[in-house]
Amino acid sequence: xxxxxxxxxxxxxRYLRVLGFEGPYSGRKHQFMIKGEITLRLPNPHxxxxxxxxxxxxxxxxxxxxxxxxxx
Numbered sequence: 001x002x003x004x005x006x007x008x009x010x011x012x013x014r015y016l017r018v019l020g021f022e023g024p025y026s027g028r029k030h031q032f033m034i035k036g037e038i039t040l041r042l043p044n045p046h047x048x049x050x051x052x053x054x055x056x057x058x059x060x061x062x063x064x065x066x067x068x069x070x071x072x
Contacts, residue, residue, distance in 0.1 A: 004056075004066050006049035012058070013042070015072050019064060038062060 002015055013024060016033055021040065023033035030041045040062050043050060050058075059069055 002069060002072055004070055005052055007055060008049055009043065009045055012050060012055070015069075016040070016062065018072055019062075019068075021062070035062070 002011065013033070019035070021033040021035040021038075024031035024042055025034070027041070030044060032042060033040045038061075040058065043054060043058075059066070
């Protein structure tokens, strides 16, 4: 369902929960989500959407491939 492109922070969190991540939890500078041994830092809320490049880095850290992301 989500295309690989700009996404709102709230939507990113919702889709990560669908994929089994828990949180977000408060950290020092950033919130984070957890799934097993993976701890994923989330970008701070800001006015614009999360761009393709940042989304790509987040998904890589979360060990989620593009096909899995787009199948949600």
